Amino acid sequence: MTTAVPMLQQHFLNKEESFMYDRETTFPMEDTRNEARIEYTEKGMTQLSSRRCEIIKLSKSGAVLGILTKYQLPQNFYLDIPSARIQMIGCLVKRVHANNIIEARFLRLLTDRDLNRIFVYSTHPNHRNRTLDIYR
Numbered sequence: 834m835t836t837a838v839p840m841l842q843q844h845f846l847n848k849e850e851s852f853m854y855d856r857e858t859t860f861p862m863e864d865t866r867n868e869a870r871i872e873y874t875e876k877g878m879t880q881l882s883s884r885r886c887e888i889i890k891l892s893k894s895g896a897v898l899g900i901l902t903k904y905q906l907p908q909n910f911y912l913d914i915p916s917a918r919i920q921m922i923g924c925l926v927k928r929v930h931a932n933n934i935i936e937a938r939f940l941r942l943l944t945d946r947d948l949n950r951i952f953v954y955s956t957h958p959n960h961r962n963r964t965l966d967i968y969r
Contacts, residue, residue, distance in 0.1 A: 894942055
């Protein structure tokens, strides 16, 4: 007498982990225009690659990036913003659009100080009069 065992057993956390970032509170996106770079590993842990991109919209919890999407995008990567001297922001890809736009979530929230620093170095007309507060 044999019993049928399901081939793949579903764990209760699998569904939770996949929707975790969609249920988090989102902050309003603000238009910006900053040069950035994504860094990710290819072929396991052997090769670190980077690609240039542009930040189109930004909030404390995520960003919209403009980058060529015709190659295989990694699901997680680091975002560097060299002009604002902000490095290694962990990101997860939420959506990839056909018009070379990626929606990404940050693994940690950006501080107000980091956001202000990014907006100071932005070339978007909305941030023309922003200044860097060096006393904070």
